[in-house]
Amino acid sequence: MLRCAATVGEAEGEVTLMRNAARRVSLRAAFVLLLVGSLALISTSVAFAQASGQPGGVTAEARDLHKLYLLVLTMALVVFVLVEGALAFMIFRYRRRDDTLPPQTHGNNLLEVVWTTIPIVIVLVLFVFSFITLVNVENDSKPQTLTVDVQGFQWQWAFTYNENDLGPGSDPNAKGTFTITGTAAKEPTLVIPVDEPVEFRLKSTDVIHAFYVPEFLYKLDVIPGRDNRFTVTPTKIGTYTGQCAELCGLNHTLMRFTLQVVSRADFDKFITDQLAAANKSAQRP
Numbered sequence: 626m627l628r629c630a631a632t633v634g635e636a637e638g639e640v641t642l643m644r645n646a647a648r649r650v651s652l653r654a655a656f657v658l659l660l661v662g663s664l665a666l667i668s669t670s671v672a673f674a675q676a677s678g679q680p681g682g683v684t685a686e687a688r689d690l691h692k693l694y695l696l697v698l699t700m701a702l703v704v705f706v707l708v709e710g711a712l713a714f715m716i717f718r719y720r721r722r723d724d725t726l727p728p729q730t731h732g733n734n735l736l737e738v739v740w741t742t743i744p745i746v747i748v749l750v751l752f753v754f755s756f757i758t759l760v761n762v763e764n765d766s767k768p769q770t771l772t773v774d775v776q777g778f779q780w781q782w783a784f785t786y787n788e789n790d791l792g793p794g795s796d797p798n799a800k801g802t803f804t805i806t807g808t809a810a811k812e813p814t815l816v817i818p819v820d821e822p823v824e825f826r827l828k829s830t831d832v833i834h835a836f837y838v839p840e841f842l843y844k845l846d847v848i849p850g851r852d853n854r855f856t857v858t859p860t861k862i863g864t865y866t867g868q869c870a871e872l873c874g875l876n877h878t879l880m881r882f883t884l885q886v887v888s889r890a891d892f893d894k895f896i897t898d899q900l901a902a903a904n905k906s907a908q909r910p
């Protein structure tokens with residue numbers, strides 16, 4: 626009898642060991658599945674975010690902003706798929722089959738901690754990356770900056786260049802200036818060199834306007850009495866459109882302009898031509 630009881634005990638012990646081993650294997654499989662699934666979901670979301678049609682911009686700063694956009698969109702997609710997936714799973718798996726009340730659960734510390742921690746981590750990650758991007762984009766201490774004074778007025782723009790402030794090699798004692806002023810009939814063209822930091826100093830003589838070139842992925846208000854400025858480093862030669870992005874009165878829609886990003890040689894030629902024209906008109910009686 627005793628031997629028989631010992632044999633039964635040993636058999637039960639073996640069964641428990643086998644069950645524990647099976648549980649470990651299935652836990653490991655679930656973990657691997659979760660890891661592979663998460664990686665697949667993240668890479669699919671990154672690919673989807675990249676293909677979502679948001680243009681990458683034409684400046685170094687826009688590239689940073691575009692990266693931030695992709696990060697935010699990827700995180701949003703991952704959260705969306707996980708939340709909606711869990712919701713759909715619950716709806717179908719635990720749908721009502723009869724009138725029996727399901728087991729009622731009141732509070733679960735682990736779940737509370739998990740669903741409080743995850744949003745906090747997401748917000749912190751977004752805050753840190755947004756802050757780093759903002760500091761980079763709004764860093765106005767970049768060296769060798771060429772400056773253009775941008776004046777917004779009802780309802781056009783005036784762009785002023787100073788001969789002593791045209792980037793590397795410009796004569797600090799030169800005094801020539803010229804202004805390109807837009808009119809209702811003729812929109813102005815703003816010309817800047819490629820691969821050089823260009824600072825825009827924004828001023829308004831009347832109401833609030835906003836200086837906006839969509840390809841910069843950035844805009845800044847032009848406020849009377851306030852010296853707003855920002856710097857961009859264009860990386861792509863081309864012609865782009867700009868516009869006022871703040872409703873500033875009846876003819877707000879007329880506040881469009883053209884932006885040309887050109888090579889340094891073309892920019893120097895543009896400056897020489899404009900200064901010559903400005904000198905000629907100044908000498909006219």
Ligand SMILES: [Cu+2]
Nearest residue numbers: 869871873877
């Ligand atoms: Cu406007």
